[in-house]
Amino acid sequence: MPIRLSRIGLVATIGLWLALVAFGNITDYGSNLVFVQHVLAMDSIFPDASIRYRAIHAPLLQHAAYVLIIAAETLAAVLCGLGAWRMWRARHSSATLFHRTKRLAVTGLSIGVLLWLGGFMAIGGEWFGMWMSSQWNGLASAFRFVVVLLLALVYLGQRDDELGH
Numbered sequence: 453m454p455i456r457l458s459r460i461g462l463v464a465t466i467g468l469w470l471a472l473v474a475f476g477n478i479t480d481y482g483s484n485l486v487f488v489q490h491v492l493a494m495d496s497i498f499p500d501a502s503i504r505y506r507a508i509h510a511p512l513l514q515h516a517a518y519v520l521i522i523a524a525e526t527l528a529a530v531l532c533g534l535g536a537w538r539m540w541r542a543r544h545s546s547a548t549l550f551h552r553t554k555r556l557a558v559t560g561l562s563i564g565v566l567l568w569l570g571g572f573m574a575i576g577g578e579w580f581g582m583w584m585s586s587q588w589n590g591l592a593s594a595f596r597f598v599v600v601l602l603l604a605l606v607y608l609g610q611r612d613d614e615l616g617h
Contacts, residue, residue, distance in 0.1 A: 453543070456550060459608055460539045463557040466604055467532030470564060474525035477518075488518045490588040491576050497584035506579060524567040531560025547612045554608055561605045568597040 477484050490496055492514050494507040508514060535557025542553040572594035576582045582589050 456539070456543050456612060459554075460536050460543065462604055463532050463539065463561075463608065464536035466561065466564075466600070467529050467536055470525055470529035470532060470560075474522055474529055477522045477525065481518075485515070485518050487588055487590065488521065489514045490585070491580050491582050491590070492517060494580055496586070496588050497581040501581055501584060503581050506581075521567065521571065524563055524571070528560045528563040528567065531556050531563065533560075535560055547614045550612050557608060558605065561601050561608070564601045565598055565605070568594040568601070573598065 489511075492508040494501075494504055497504070508517070535554065538553040538556060539550065542550045545553075572582075572590055577591050577594070583591055
């Protein structure tokens with residue numbers, strides 16, 4: 453039972469973390485919009501970089517990208533929260549049933565990995581050259597998110613033993 457409670461607590465805490473990230477981006481929309489705009493505009497990468505043709509300067513597309521980020525953060529948070537709730541409700545159930553209740557949490561954590569690994573590290577970091585920017589470089593933060601989410605996926609993905617009565 454302590455392992456189950458540990459997994460439930462981890463998923464619930466990650467759900468809270470992701471909800472706070474999304475809430476911050478929604479309630480203080482402009483702060484991180486500036487970050488997204490600079491990354492997409494590629495205005496702080498190396499001056500002689502030959503990848504500048506990839507830049508997106510259209511405000512509508514920049515806002516759309518940011519809204520997509522916020523939507524993914526929100527979806528990941530909701531799925532982790534619902535997953536933690538389902539796991540909590542099944543904490544006294546069989547190992548098979550408890551394992552099945554992890555699906556929403558696994559989906560939420562996976563969306564987070566896709567967002568921060570695929571969106572920030574691959575697309576932002578490599579396609580838009582975010583790694584070249586000293587001011588608008590979010591790779592360290594994205595890496596932190598990816599590591600936490602992947603470790604949670606590994607821990608959550610392990611099978612539970614049957615509860616002893």
